Amino acid sequence: MLNNEELSKIKTARENWEEKVLNKTLEKSPESKEEFRSVSGATVERLYTPEDVAEIDYVEEIGYPGQYPFTRGCQPTMYRGKNWTMRMYAGFATAEESNERYKYLVSQGSTGLSVAFDLPTQIGYDSDHSLAQGEVGKVGVAIDSLKDMEILFDGIPLDKVSTSMTINAPAAVLLAMYIAVGEKQGVSADKLRGTIQNDILKEYIARGTYIFPTEPSMRLITNIFEYCSKEVPKWNTISISGYHIREAGSTAAQEVGFTLADGIAYVEAAIKAGLDVDTFAPRLSFFFNSHNDLFEEVAKFRAARRLWAKIMKERFHAKSEKSMMLKFHTQTAGCTLTAQQPDNNIIRVAMQALAAVLGGTQSLHTNSRDEALALPTTDSVTIALRTQQIIASETGVTNTIDPLAGSYFIEAKTKEIEDKAMEYISKIDDLGGAARAIDLGYIQKEISDSAYKYQMEIESLDRIVVGVNKYQVKEESPKGLLRVDPIVGEMQTKKIHDVKSARNNDAVKSRLEALRTACQGTENVMPYILDAVREYATLGEICQVMRDVFGEYEQAVLL
Known part of the structure; x- marks a missing residue:
């Protein structure tokens, strides 16, 4: 971004500072560590200067919001025009109880619904199946038929809300139920707005709620792409998820690389099925984790946007800029929540939510303080929602677009994550694509190795988790947790x-x-x-x- 003369001047000034100022200080008071690293284990330098961003072309790589390569955001005005959707993830026990929670969240200012389904629903079993015993309604709401879906959205007009459904293997079935509920409410399919996760590749990688083999699963996904492009045009047909990849222990760069590799596989499958890229690509969406390292997370979101734009333009020759936009939902990191001193989770979630907003998310779910112990209580989920509302209304971070842009640190880390993620994508291409890399166990092993390293750092005290391996206190057993009555089954x-x-x-x-x-x-x-x-x-x-x-x-x- 600077010419050679200016860079030479900066280099001379830095070397002078190191010799005359820094080294004297280090002699008297050494730094606390030999090497500082991010949550992902990437080296963090002592100081970043224009030298670290010398190769970055502002117009080509950073640019302007709402314009390729979308590094600074998908919308020209971002949050100055409209805040992100505050989409609180909820669902437990029966459709009746979850319906009450949804109505409460809407009354408290939530601007989008997000449905959590129980485990039997996620793997395509009815609640009366022998494999469903003991799991009905535990981690989400039980949906067995259209009747349950009618109850779940009773009194909630589907033409007025946007709904996200975290469902993968049986996504086509739950989407059909949602369409049918809309019909019963008099809302035609072309007016429905929302998202289904519908990302089976990450289930094979990191989560495990798969049903069918790879090929028919990809067929179901592309069938949904095709159907919705004609019948449900406002629906986001997939939420390509890095969230669970990160929850399984990946680094930030792995989260981006593996997620976008999955996205490439879906685009290739749809094109192979005869769909035009600009017909379905604008309705693709993504889902990312917001972890603890604030600056690394902001850089990660910016890198993901830029890299996906390049992939869609250069690899798939998309012509519409809407096909090149990486629009994403963010959830704060469930894997960082601790059962010890659970009120500390409120602070963790606030920092993670701030990172998502500074990184330009389109929608956000904030986890609740008690989720390491149980499903969240009404009080806890209210605090989680208020966290978003305070960030939006009181902090001033929405007043200007991409406020950390131009930071030598942020721009250098954005480029670093982009380059590392692209290395993973190239490796996966060499293996034959995401599905083949999954079958070979490559992606799973990379994540497993990263998770092991992270855990070893915690156990060796190289990484501090407040209340877990440092600053512990004696605590009473938690009270007032939400428990699902076994009679739900x-x-x-x-x-x-x-x-x-x-x-x-x-x-x-x-x-x-x-x-x-x-x-x-x-x-x-x-x-x-x-x-x-x-x-x-x-x-x-x-x-x-x-x-x-x-x-x-x-x-x-x-x-």
């Missing part, structure tokens, strides 16, 4: 029985057979899933048809 089982007794079972059988035939062929399965949902076929029944045809995925064993 029985209630859901009765609800399923009632639905099956009241529905037209001949029609259900016919719709499921039509779905089976579609799965065996090459048609888009979304219309057939929607037809089955409308007749109150259950999630488990629909997923079992697909299990019968597609089979189930078996995870690679890492050696």
Whole structure:
């Protein structure tokens, strides 16, 4: 950004400062560590100067918000025009209880809903299945049929809210249920706004709630892309997730590299299925983690935006700038929350949320202080929401766009993360793409190695976690935690029985057979899933048809 004469002058001044000022200070008072590192283990230099950003071209690599390469944000005015969506993630027990929580959050100023589903729902089993015992409603809401979805959104007009659903393997089924609820409310599919996670590759990598093998899973995803591009045009058809990759222990650069590699795989699959890139790419969205290292996280978000823009333009030859925008949701880092001194989590979450905002997120969920112990209480989730509202209303950080841009440190770290992430993408390309790299266990092993290193740093006290390995206090057992009543499983089982007794079972059988035939062929399965949902076929029944045809995925064993 500076000419050679100016850089030479800066270099001379730095060397003079080091010799006459810095070295004398270090002789009297050495620094506390031999080497300072970020949360991800990257070296952090003592001082950053224009020398560290000398190779960066401002116009080409930093630029302006709302313009390629989008380093400074997707929108020209960012938060001066509209705050990020405060999308609080919630769901537990029954649809009735979760509906109450959603209405409460909306009344308190939440501007978007985000649905957490229980484990049986996530892996395509009804609540009365033997494998669902003890898990119904525990980590999210149980959804077995359209009846549950109707209750979940009772009194919540779907043409007025934006809804995100954290669902992957059975994403097509839950999306169909949402569309059907909209129909019952008189809201046509073209007016629905929201996102389904629908990111199966990261399930194979880091999370484990997969059902079907890679190929049919990618087919389901591209079927959703195609269907929504025509029928549900305002819907974000995938949220390509780095969040769970980071939760599993990756570094910041790995989170970007592996997530964008997954994104590349989805784009390639859609193009192979005959879709034009500019038809579906504008509805792709991403989901990132905001970890503890504030400056590294800001740089990570900026690097991800710039790198994705380049990939879409140079690799896939997208013509629309909307196809090049990396729009993302952020959640604060659940893996950093501690059961010890849980009130400390309020401060952690505030710093992580600040990083997400400074990094230009489009929507944000803030974790609650008690989530290391249980699902959040109403009081805890209120504090989490107020954290976002205080950042938006009181701190002044939304007054100007990308306020840390131009910082020698931030720009240098942005470039460093971008370059390292691109190295991972190139390695994955050499292995044959993300799906092949997953089958070989490469991505999983990289994350595992990083997680092990991080944990060893905590155990050796090279990394301090307040209240865990330093500054401990004696604590009483926590009180007032939210517990899901085990009777929820029985209630859901009765609800399923009632639905099956009241529905037209001949029609259900016919719709499921039509779905089976579609799965065996090459048609888009979304219309057939929607037809089955409308007749109150259950999630488990629909997923079992697909299990019968597609089979189930078996995870690679890492050696």
